Amino acid sequence: MIKVAVAGYAGRMGSAVVDAVTAADDMTVVCGIDPHAKETPFPVFGTLAEALDATDVDVLVDFTQPNVVAGNLSVALPRGVDCVVGTTGLSNETLEGLAASATPGTCLFYAPNFTTGAVLMMEFAKAAAPYFPEAEVIEYHHCNKKDAPSGTAVRTAEIIAKARAPRVSEAPGRETEIAGAEGARGALIDGVPVHSVRSMGFVASQEVIFGSLGQTLTIRHDSWDRTSYMPGVLLGIRSVGERDGLIVGLENFMN
Ligand SMILES: NC(=O)C1=CN([C@@H]2O[C@H](COP(=O)(O)OP(=O)(O)OC[C@H]3O[C@@H](n4cnc5c(N)ncnc54)[C@H](OP(=O)(O)O)[C@@H]3O)[C@@H](O)[C@H]2O)C=CC1
Numbered sequence: 001m002i003k004v005a006v007a008g009y010a011g012r013m014g015s016a017v018v019d020a021v022t023a024a025d026d027m028t029v030v031c032g033i034d035p036h037a038k039e040t041p042f043p044v045f046g047t048l049a050e051a052l053d054a055t056d057v058d059v060l061v062d063f064t065q066p067n068v069v070a071g072n073l074s075v076a077l078p079r080g081v082d083c084v085v086g087t088t089g090l091s092n093e094t095l096e097g098l099a100a101s102a103t104p105g106t107c108l109f110y111a112p113n114f115t116t117g118a119v120l121m122m123e124f125a126k127a128a129a130p131y132f133p134e135a136e137v138i139e140y141h142h143c144n145k146k147d148a149p150s151g152t153a154v155r156t157a158e159i160i161a162k163a164r165a166p167r168v169s170e171a172p173g174r175e176t177e178i179a180g181a182e183g184a185r186g187a188l189i190d191g192v193p194v195h196s197v198r199s200m201g202f203v204a205s206q207e208v209i210f211g212s213l214g215q216t217l218t219i220r221h222d223s224w225d226r227t228s229y230m231p232g233v234l235l236g237i238r239s240v241g242e243r244d245g246l247i248v249g250l251e252n253f254m255n
């Protein structure tokens with residue numbers, strides 16, 4: 001049995017992870033960490049350090065907050081606990097620094113999105129990018145999201161920027177924004193405009209819009225339920241024990 005600690009176990013994603021791990025027959029939740037104590041069949045702690053002092057843990061799953069996750073990883077990785085991280089908002093440099101602090105043989109696995117559909121959306125965007133001079137990302141999330149743009153949108157923009165030809169865009173940039181409407185052209189991530197919508201009614205959706213002469217190509221993915229992330233999270237938990245170092249993206253574990 002893989003012994004799993006869930007940081008943020010009382011949150012939207014954390015509680016779905018607890019249900020999914022509990023339903024799997026090759027892993028078990030051995031403890032939870034969250035300031036919101038809920039009644040649970042496993043012990044709960046206020047901090048990760050307390051949890052790891054008291055519990056034997058193979059894998060930490062972290063779905064907390066952008067301002068919390070780095071602290072958790074800086075506790076777990078030097079102790080040799082493999083980490084499966086869904087919390088967004090960490091820069092690539094921070095992830096690399098944290099991975100460098102790990103005990104040799106320990107894996108830091110970060111996926112900005114654990115759905116197969118979003119991974120494929122990014123792969124399709126990578127394939128399309130060389131053929132379209134224009135590319136913009138629009139992401140749509142629920143109102144409680146604490147970071148903008150989303151981790152998925154940042155990763156998508158990075159992938160497009162790397163895959164596309166030297167820029168021949170004709171689309172205007174920030175210089176066309178009228179006074180008082182700064183931001184209308186979106187945030188530039190590696191030169192790709194990213195627009196963040198926050199509204200009731202959404203879980204997580206994203207469109208990648210490519211344009212060239214007389215045509216557009218739109219790639220869209222929607223998560224309507226948090227169960228969509230769970231097969232990917234379980235795959236991560238099952239995979240990290242055999243890997244080490246920093247791994248970014250669920251595609252690394254998908255056949
Ligand atoms: N990679 C992916 O596929 C996905 C990633 N995410 C990301 O996961 C993260 C969590 O999202 P979501 O579940 O919606 O957020 P929630 O706010 O619902 O859950 C986060 C939980 O973590 C708790 N928390 C706060 N501080 C700590 C701490 N120090 N230690 C442990 N727990 C703590 C929060 O408590 P409190 O409310 O008091 O702050 C809350 O209960 C976000 O960064 C989001 O972007 C979300 C979906 C999919």
Ligand SMILES: O=C(O)C1=N[C@H](C(=O)O)C[C@H](O)C1
Nearest residue numbers: 088112113145150151152204
């Ligand atoms: O906060 C969320 O809900 C989500 N966060 C991740 C992100 O920032 O990309 C993944 C998914 O979009 C849901």
